[in-house]
Amino acid sequence: MSSARLPATFLCLWATWMILTTSLDPQELVVGAVVSAFIAVVSYEFLFHGGMRQKLHPKRLAYAMAYPFAYTWAEIKAHAKVIYYILHPRMPIKPGIVRVPTELRSDFGITGLANAITMTPGTLSVDVVGEEPSLYVHWINVDTTEPDQTNMKIARPFERFLRGIFG
Amino acid sequence: MIEIIAYVLLGIGTACAIIGAIGxxxxPDxxxxxxxxxxxxxxxxxxLVLGAGILGGISAFTVKAVVIALFLFxxxxxxxxxxxxxAHKSGIKLWPKSVADKLEEEKR
Amino acid sequence: MMISIILTILFGASLLCALRAALGPTAPDRVVAIEALVALMIGVLVLLGAYYNASIYLDVALVYAFLAFLGTLAIAKYLEGQGVET
Structure with a gap:
């Protein structure tokens, strides 16, 4: 599989260069090809694990298509809540750090979950522990500190999709 | 039509920016x-970036603005x-009225 | 017209962030306030680019975002109190 990884990385980098320069001038293209070839040789080992067949599995694609909508909905709800806390004269917040266990096992999945939790205002991942993966999350309005309940309230909206995408 | 969408996006962005700054x-911490x-x-x-990107119609400007938005995201x-x-590792305490700090309990 | 109103409101927001950066009792407070200031300035730069119809503002905004990101990571690494590892 390693034979296709270098060209794939190169093509992604070159496409990014074309988008950033927004011109098809030969000079730009040649410079872009040289730069992206150099970066691809240096860094291709970090990207693109696994086979193409498994990557483009239809179920995975379906989850990847549905994820942005679920994500946007969660984002809108969290924004409304935090804006309410900011504008409320007495600020009825109960902040605290809680432990959120997760069912995800792959590195990409846990990174995606931590990023999604941090991106929604109101929850902020402070630390990650490796043994039976769980996140320490700063939560602006702590309802419960029981691990099962926190998982239900914080991680569940993203976890289903990320498990479908990254396993 | 596209100008109306752009101004709606700019309005949402401005409102969120000023409210977030107040926040x-x-x-407290x-x-x-x-x-x-x-x-x-x-x-x-x-x-704001997306709204400004489509303010003058869809063009190369929009593509670059979307790249910037993606980068911020x-x-x-x-x-x-x-x-x-x-902040937590360098020992900055939570707000005194905070409810729980499981990470601090774990360390002890 | 609309754009100048928006820019005025964003100027007010930047003043609030700058106030927090000046007041902030601890170093991370200041870093967070300046991070928000950078985000607002990126929005202002792109808006100015749309207003003057000059796409050079976008390159400035992109490089500014990138350098601010690296700076934040470096400060965070420094604040952890373990020195800067490779």
């Missing part, structure tokens, strides 16, 4: 301020997480 000023910072970046900056959680982790 950064009002909230670092961790809560990072929540307000997320409001400024996600609700404010990304909507990808890097913002990483830096928020880094600052929060550094």
């Amino acid at each position: 950064i000023l009002r909230f 670092v961790y809560n301020r990072i929540h307000a910072n997320t409001v400024v970046v996600v609700g404010g900056a990304i909507f 990808l890097t913002s959680p990483v830096s928020s997480h880094a600052i929060a982790r550094a």
Whole structure:
């Protein structure tokens, strides 16, 4: 599989260069090809694990298509809540750090979950522990500190999709 | 038509930016301020960039603006997480009225 | 007209962030306030680019975002109190 990884990385980098320069001038293209070839040789080992067949599995694609909508909905709800806390004269917040266990096992999945939790205002991942993966999350309005309940309230909206995408 | 959409996006972005800035000023400790910072970046900056990108119609300008929005979207959680982790490791206490600190209990 | 109103409101928001950066009792407070300030400035730069119809503002905004990201990571690494590892 390693034979296709270098060209794939190169093509992604070159496409990014074309988008950033927004011109098809030969000079730009040649410079872009040289730069992206150099970066691809240096860094291709970090990207693109696994086979193409498994990557483009239809179920995975379906989850990847549905994820942005679920994500946007969660984002809108969290924004409304935090804006309410900011504008409320007495600020009825109960902040605290809680432990959120997760069912995800792959590195990409846990990174995606931590990023999604941090991106929604109101929850902020402070630390990650490796043994039976769980996140320490700063939560602006702590309802419960029981691990099962926190998982239900914080991680569940993203976890289903990320498990479908990254396993 | 596209101008109306652009102005709606700009309006949402401006509202989120000013509210988030008020939040950064009002909230009591670092961790809560990072929540307000997320409001400024996600609700404010990304909507402003997208709205300004389509203000003059769809063109190369829009593509670049979308790239900037994507970059903000990808890097913002990483830096928020880094600052929060550094603050907790360097021993900055939570707001005294905080409810729980499981991470501190775990360390002990 | 609309754009100047928006820019005025964003100027007010930047003033609030700058106030927090000046007041902030601890170093992470200041870093968070300046991060928000950077995000607002990126929005202002792109808006100015749309207003003057000059796409050079977008390159400035992109490089500014990138450098601010690296700076935040470096400060976070420094604040952890373990020195800067490779």
